[in-house]
Amino acid sequence: MATRPPRQTSSTSISTARSRARRGGALALLTALALTGCSFADDGGGDFGDGDFVDDGCTSVVVATSSEKVNMLDELADAFKESPEHDALDECATVRPINVSSGDATRFLTSGEDWPDEDTRRWPVMWSPASTVWTDRVAAAASASLVGEPESFTHTPVVFGVPETMAKALGYPGTDIGITDFEALCQDPDGWASVGKPIWGSFKISKTNPNTSTTGLSAILMQSYEASGKQADLTAADVAASAEFSRVFEECVIHYGDTTGKVLNTLYDETQNGAGGSGYVSAVALEETSLLNYNQGNPDSHTVQPGETLTPPKEKLVAVYPSGGSMWSDNPITVLGADWVTGVQAEAGAAFAAFLQTDAAQQILPEYGFRPLDASVPLGDLFTAEYGVDPAGPAVTLPKPAVDVVSAAIDQWTQIRKPSSVLEVIDISGSMDEEIGDGRSKLDGAIEGAQSTLGHFRSSDEVGVWAFTTGVSSAAGENIVVLRDVSPLASDREAVDSSLDDLRFADREGTPLYDAIAAAYDEMTARAEPGRINAIVVLSDGQDTDSTMSLDSLIARIGSTSGEGGEDSPVRIFPIAYGEGADTSALQRIAEATGGQWFDASDAAKIDLVFASVINNF
Structure with missing residues (x-):
């Protein structure tokens, strides 16, 4: 049998270490780009080199395949x-799994290109999205022959992970908890105080974007x-009749993540600290x-190396299986007719x-936290209350709706x-003149990355654009140029495009990164409103060289409201x-101080994809 070189992978449970150790193999875990699941980047794996x-x-x-199955398929x-x-x-x-998010693969396959x-x-012979919802969409939008004959080989239910202490405040495990219960907590201005926990503040939900994520799509269907x-x-x-119910539910969302792994990483870090x-x-x-994976100490579902020690979170998540039912990710696989x-x-x-x-394949699935189709296959030690599951x-079980219903749900989410x-x-700054290898x-x-995001926003969404370097000034302060004040986008997309183009002719000198972030934070906190995702997207290619404020002072300033309960x-x-x-360490600290997420665009040529991943949060 031919021997393959080590494969770079992304998603697994702790059993990976045991499995790899049994085979005596070792995988190289390389630094990853944080994109929305393209074959050349992902939310926990990364580029596959030529050697693979x-x-x-x-x-x-x-x-x-969707990211959570890459290592299992390996x-x-x-x-x-x-x-x-x-x-x-x-x-x-030789079968070679690569990570492509279900939503992105759907878009690629329906493009006709x-x-x-x-x-x-690296062009796929087979496709294994998280759900046949995606293969159905390609069949309807392109052709049935393109997606062949998808057949599920494993499945996993969509649940709500709730910190155990919080779940117990809602009656877990003896009381059934439904999406209606979450919606009521969202609607109640007292939030957690309505169940006797005022110190916890408002009820906050994390969901992924349904345009690219199976979990996000399943969640909006479960709401309907x-x-x-x-x-x-x-x-x-x-779906149409559920619009108001879903709108209230969406008001609890902290931001729409491009992957659950990033949200779970932030939660894990806060828990451990x-x-x-x-x-x-x-x-x-x-x-x-x-x-x-989270409860084993692997919040981002990365590849666990032989000998690697995982530290479980101080506060585990427990799975709330909504009383009204759960959608399942049925994980099909099919040979493409491309x-x-x-x-x-x-x-x-x-x-x-x-x-x-x-049977030989089905026996492997539970080691990776997936349920086999064959109910006679033992689930093993992972599927227990110790790890938060039942x-x-x-x-x-809620059945998968018809394609037109799924489309109606996605279209509705865009509006609500x-x-x-x-x-x-x-x-x-001056270093932004450097070439990135693609002309x-x-x-x-x-x-171009910033311009490409404008189509994501609705006319009612507020968008502002600032630029920063030394030697410039504006009403926002020294070293800042205001291209657009934060205001409803309305019909200004072309004007914003033009303003962004003007940056090509701007003076470019030093990098007052911390001062610029502080000014932006002051601007946004002064105008922040409940019921909105209030956010700052910062792009920087270097180290701070010219700020009057230190990083520690900035962290103290922006992190002052991120304690338990937070602000509205x-x-x-x-x-x-x-x-x-770029100063990745500083940028990561800045993100964590506010409960945001940082994105790695170390391969500058892929900045367009990184911007798309960031904007999925809004």
């Missing part, structure tokens, strides 16, 4: 090499089921498998899909999602570390 695709003499079968790929299904092939086959990766070796009182046969009319996490979020919509898939690859892919249905849950007030603050300068990439109108900061020279 070295010709080993076998047919290469690339599987584009082990299944190894087991496939030893299976009768592989032996029956005329030539050997080639797969957006310059290296054709709950509002309609149905447990089957959801219609587009039901003694804050308990209650001031950050009260409930997280996530898949059961992600909750299992032009680039050869007959030999299709045959090998079909053999791998058949292997995944076998192997008997959920009591009610929590409104945003966002100030983009862009570094225009653009760093500044070109930043401008928090302002969160989302920094982008742009290029290899």
Whole structure:
């Protein structure tokens, strides 16, 4: 059997370490880009180097899969090499999982264009999104032949992860808890005080963006089921009738994450540092498998190395299986009917899909926190109350609605999602003139990335744009240029585009990063309102060189309201570390001080994708 070099992967449970140790293998965990699940970047894995695709003499079968399954499929790929299904092939086959978010893959496949990766070796032969909701959308929007015949091989329910202490305040585990209970806490101005816990402040929910995330999509469908009182046969009319219920529910959202891993990382860090996490979020919509990883001390579901020690959180999350029912991520796999898939690859892919249905494959799934389709396969030690789950849950399974219903739910969310007030603050110091390898300068990439985000915002959302360097001034202060005051975007998209283009001709000198962030924070806290996502997006490509304020002073200033309970109108900061020279440590501290998230754009050429990932939060 041909030997593969180590694979860079992203998502797993603690069992990875045990599995890798048994096989005597070791994986190289490399620094990752924090994007929204493209094949060349992800939320916990990263670029796959050329070495991973070295010709080993076998047919290469690339599987584009949602991030939480990459590592599991890697082990299944190894087991496939030893299976009768592989032996029956005329030539050997090597299955290579890569991470592509379900929503992104859907968009790529329905575009009618080639797969957006310059290296054709990484073009997928197979696709395994988290749910057949996505394969149905491609079949409807493009063609059924493109997605072949998807077949589920494992599943995991969508639950709400709640810190155990908070769950007990709601009656867990003896009391059924439903989405209606969460909605009531959202609607009640007393928040947690309504159940006798005033120190916890308002009830806060974290959800992912349904345009790119299966969990986010399942959550909005579960809301419509709950509002309609149905447990089957959801219609587009039901979705329309649930608009007000869902709008209230959305008011509790802290921000729309591009991945649950980033939210769980922030919660874990706050918990370990003694804050308990209650001031950050009260409930997280996530898949059961992600909750299992979190409770083992792997909040971002990274690849656990042999010998690596994980530290469980001080406060575990428990799975609330909503009393009205849960959607399941049914995790299909299919051979794509794309032009680039050869007959030999299709045959090998079909053999791998058949292997995944076998007992040998199904036995591997629980080690990674996934439930086998075969109910006779033991779930093992992970699926216990010790790790926050109930192997008997959920009591009610909500069926996948028809494609038109799913589309209606996504369209409705676009209109009722929590409104945003966002100030983009862009570094225009001298180093932004550096080339990024694709014919653009760093500044070109930043401008185009910022411009590409404008279509995401509704006309009622507030958007402002500042730039900072030394030697300039404006009404906002020294070293700041105001391109657009924070105000409703309305019909100003073209004007904002033009203002961003003007940055190409601006003077570019020093980097007063901390002073600029402090000024932006003062501006946004003065105008922040409850019921909005109040946020600052900061892009910087270097170290602070010219501020009058120190980093510690800035952290003390912006972190003063992030304690337990927090404020009703928090302002969160989302920094982008742009290029290899960016001060990632400082930017990460700034994000954590406000309950925001930082994004790694060390590969500056992919700044457009990073901006898209950031904007998914709003």
